[in-house]
Amino acid sequence: MVTIETPRSPRSRKHAKWEKWGWLYMRYSGVLLLGLIFGHLFINLYSGEGIKAIDFAFVAGKWADPFWQVYDVTMLWLALIHGTNGMRTIVNDYAERETVRVRLNYTLWIVCGALIILGTLVCFTFDPCIDQAMRETLGPAVCKG
Amino acid sequence: MPTKPAGTLYRGKIGMWSWVLHRITGVAIFFFLLVHTLDTALVRVSPEAYNAVINTYKTPIIGLAELGLVAAILFHGLNGIRVILIDFWRKGAKYQNVMFWIVIAIALAIFAVFTPRHLSHVFG
Ligand code: HEM
Numbered sequence: 001m002v003t004i005e006t007p008r009s010p011r012s013r014k015h016a017k018w019e020k021w022g023w024l025y026m027r028y029s030g031v032l033l034l035g036l037i038f039g040h041l042f043i044n045l046y047s048g049e050g051i052k053a054i055d056f057a058f059v060a061g062k063w064a065d066p067f068w069q070v071y072d073v074t075m076l077w078l079a080l081i082h083g084t085n086g087m088r089t090i091v092n093d094y095a096e097r098e099t100v101r102v103r104l105n106y107t108l109w110i111v112c113g114a115l116i117i118l119g120t121l122v123c124f125t126f127d128p129c130i131d132q133a134m135r136e137t138l139g140p141a142v143c144k145g
Numbered sequence: 146m147p148t149k150p151a152g153t154l155y156r157g158k159i160g161m162w163s164w165v166l167h168r169i170t171g172v173a174i175f176f177f178l179l180v181h182t183l184d185t186a187l188v189r190v191s192p193e194a195y196n197a198v199i200n201t202y203k204t205p206i207i208g209l210a211e212l213g214l215v216a217a218i219l220f221h222g223l224n225g226i227r228v229i230l231i232d233f234w235r236k237g238a239k240y241q242n243v244m245f246w247i248v249i250a251i252a253l254a255i256f257a258v259f260t261p262r263h264l265s266h267v268f269g
């Protein structure tokens with residue numbers, strides 16, 4: 001049984017300010033994520049043929065429009081930082097050994113950073129021309145070489 | 146055992162159970178998002194690889210798991226708004242119980258609309 005002496009006391013003064021920003025971030029990002037994720041699921045999972053319609057061409061269709069690129073990358077950053085910060089809270093609650101706690105938190109933020117970079121690159125460097133069928137539909141004007 | 150702290154929303158009854166559910170759904174969505182970012186990244190590797198992986202999303206078992214994912218998102222997202230209202234709205238703490246049932250009602254309503262349609266896509 002873990003006994004927390006003073007439940008609302010921060011780990012240290014220096015951390016207290018960070019905690020407050022983290023706490024606020026969870027709330028602001030939460031509001032934005034609600035709209036973004038419900039919208040994402042409505043379009044990709046509910047509308048039209050739903051999950052049956054998802055394939056490479058579907059993604060190519062969406063990412064041909066910069067609006068959906070910005071939409072997806074915004075969602076990616078907000079959700080990964082929100083989720084990682086939430087996981088950090090949970091790790092801080094349950095990890096009993098200090099070294100374990102610190103290592104888990106490092107791992108979480110490294111994974112978060114790596115996936116943010118990966119997802120952002122994937123979205124903005126997306127190339128429909130790697131698909132033969134897309135090359136034919138789009139023609140030489142779009143798919144050079 | 147520590148002595149019971151004076152009144153906290155996070156202990157006992159609805160305040161606590163909604164918190165437990167919020168935590169579990171948050172973790173589940175987090176792990177889904179890790180996988181989802183990787184499967185989406187396949188569009189940069191090859192169309193065949195992406196289509197092969199996305200086709201597993203259309204199988205009956207994963208199709209049913211998607212219902213669970215949607216349920217988790219519905220609860221976590223709507224209950225998140227409830228948590229925000231408890232913190233920022235003057236009367237939030239007073240209405241936290243009512244708001245919990247409103248969250249459940251809205252989530253169930255959306256889920257009831259979504260489920261038959263999704264199942265018809267997966268099994269149709
Ligand atoms: C749909 C919109 C979302 C809303 C409105 C929302 C709202 C919130 C709020 C307000 C909190 C803080 C709870 C507290 O301090 O007691 C929170 C925690 C959390 N969220 Fe979200 N969230 C959303 C989406 C997500 C997503 C996409 C993920 C995963 C990637 C996620 C994972 C988590 C985790 C792991 C926690 C920590 C739970 C805890 O400390 O018990 N959330 N969420």
Ligand code: HEM
Nearest residue numbers: 037044045054059062072075076079119122123178185211
């Ligand atoms: C089973 C349900 C889901 C399906 C079928 C699905 C499908 C897709 C598809 C096809 C894309 C490619 C781009 C696009 O169409 O916009 C995508 C991207 C994305 N999805 Fe989902 N999605 C689902 C659930 C979710 C959930 C619950 C979240 C949030 C937690 C999410 C977050 C994202 C993000 C951040 C991207 C952009 C990834 C990147 O830029 O690399 N998705 N999704």
